[in-house]
Amino acid sequence: MNIREQVVAVAPEWALKRARSVFKALVGRRVQRYDATLFRRYRLRRVTGANLSQLEGKLTFHAHAIEKGLSHSVLRPHFGRTALTQLAFAMEEYSRQGYGRERRTYKNALSAIGAYAQAHRELGLEPSLLSEIFDEVTLAYAESSSDDLAGVTVLEGSSKKDNGVKNFKALFEGRYSVREFADGPLSVERILPALNLSRKAPSVCNRQASRVKIVTDAVLIDKVLKIQGGMTGYATPPALLVVTTDLAAFLEPTERNQPFIDGGIYTMALLLALEHEELAACPLNAMMTGRNEDRVKSLLGIPVSERLIVFLAVGEFPRSVKVPMSFRLPVDDVVRLPVDDVVSHISE
Ligand SMILES: Cc1cc2nc3c(=O)[nH]c(=O)nc-3n(C[C@H](O)[C@H](O)[C@H](O)COP(=O)(O)O)c2cc1C
CATH class of the missing domain: 1.20.5 (Single alpha-helices involved in coiled-coils or other helix-helix interfaces)
Structure with a gap:
């Protein structure tokens, strides 16, 4: 013994x-x-001296803010001074460290600037902020960029009419985050089939701790979105779904992140289920202080024992809507083939 x-x-x-x-x-x-x-x-704390992954994250974040601005049905001329300034700063540091223009994140940044210029010119406006913020060489590359990685694409509501019979690939590839919806209320009955379907999402040891609060009261939605902060400039969505995870389902300290993992998997299932039901949606982050999380829970009557995972703005597709293109990384940036392991072991 x-x-x-x-x-x-x-x-x-x-x-x-x-x-x-x-x-x-x-x-x-x-x-x-x-x-x-x-x-x-x-995480990225300072752009100066940041590593490649950190710089690419920063480039993508600000380029996306610009394409989001371009997706409003009514463009706010000369928007985005902060995003453009921050993007320029990150691009300068990226170039200073010797990274090339061939990486997709950098091309996406150039493409976002090009799309910004084009959107202004289409309205007969000179994009004066760009020449104030970017150097001539960057602007020349941006304006001659033919990558079409960033900017907006237009979704036709009619293209969603056969979502119920689309195969998985078509449904998955056709889903975009939609932030502007058809006018009019959305009934709970219209949302329920998607919530019924999304129960098929897997969860750790089948604990099924995801919960969803449906909010259709516009005043309440506005109050919550004011705290959330990621939907400014858009009209109030017809419905807001609040995805939470019930912490009571967890046992061990090592499960600390599992509520968020299960919540994320559940949310993706719900997004696809909504798309299948021909409903438009946009996930909205719940990254907030504990105090604000408590405020949201108290506003909506969500038990304190649940964690906020994400909000989903939901509504009917309008006849036509602009959405950010939101480029994706090339697969080789995402997947490490087994050969990478071999190479790294050899070089150790
Ligand atoms: C967890 C999460 C939080 C998000 N938060 C916001 C947000 O606060 N505001 C917003 O406009 N979009 C938000 N989005 C939407 C992303 O910008 C969008 O999913 C991304 O650009 C990919 O585009 P796609 O959904 O059209 O494929 C969020 C997405 C996720 C998954």
């Missing part, structure tokens, strides 16, 4: 229980520290 087994053999049950609970608390604290340390260490 080793020491641990000897202690377990003689210790009273109450002491063992207490020891197990202290041990779990210690593990809980350690894994939380691990999460916080990794996040603090590797």
Whole structure:
């Protein structure tokens, strides 16, 4: 018998229980520290001196903000000073570090600037912010870019009419985040079939802890979106779905991130189910302080024991709607083939 087994053999049950609970608390604290340390260490904190992944994240973030601005049905001329300035700063650092123009994230940034210029010219406006913020060479590349990675694409509501019979690939590839909806209310009955279908989403040990609050009251939606902050400039959506995860379903400290993983998987299933039901939707982040999360829960009567995962703005497709193109990375940037392992082992 080793020491641990000897202690377990003689210790009273109450002491063992207490020891197990202290041990779990210690593990809980350690894994939380691990999460916080990794996040603090590797997220982008300063553009100057940032690594390639961090710079690409920054380029993509600001380029997307620009294409989002371009997707409004009524363009706000000369919008986006902050996004354009930040994009220029990240592009300068990217070039300063010697990265080339061939990477898709950089091409996407150029394409977003080109789309911004074109949208203004189509309205008979000179995109004066661009020449104020970007150097001539970058602008020349942007305006001659034929990549069509960034900007907007137009979805026709009529193209969604056969969503119920589309194959998976067509349905998946045809889904875009839609932020402007057809006028008029959306009934709960219209949303329920998608919620029924999305129950098929897998979850850890089949715990099925995802919950959805349906909000159709415009005043309440506005209050929540004001706290959320990621839908400014768009009209109030006809419905807001609030996806949460019930923490009561979890057991171990090491499961700390599982509510978000299950919530994310559930949300994707729900987005596809809504698309299948010919409903337009846009996921909206729930990245907020604990205080704001509590405010949202209190406004909507969501139990404090649930975590907010995401909001979904939902409505009927309008006749036609502009959506950001939201480029995707090439597959080689996403997938590491087994050969990469071999190469990295050899070079170690
Ligand atoms: C978790 C999550 C949070 C998001 N938050 C916002 C948001 O706050 N505002 C917004 O306009 N779009 C938001 N989006 C939509 C993304 O911008 C969009 O999914 C992305 O650009 C890919 O485009 P697609 O959905 O059209 O394929 C969010 C998406 C996800 C998955």
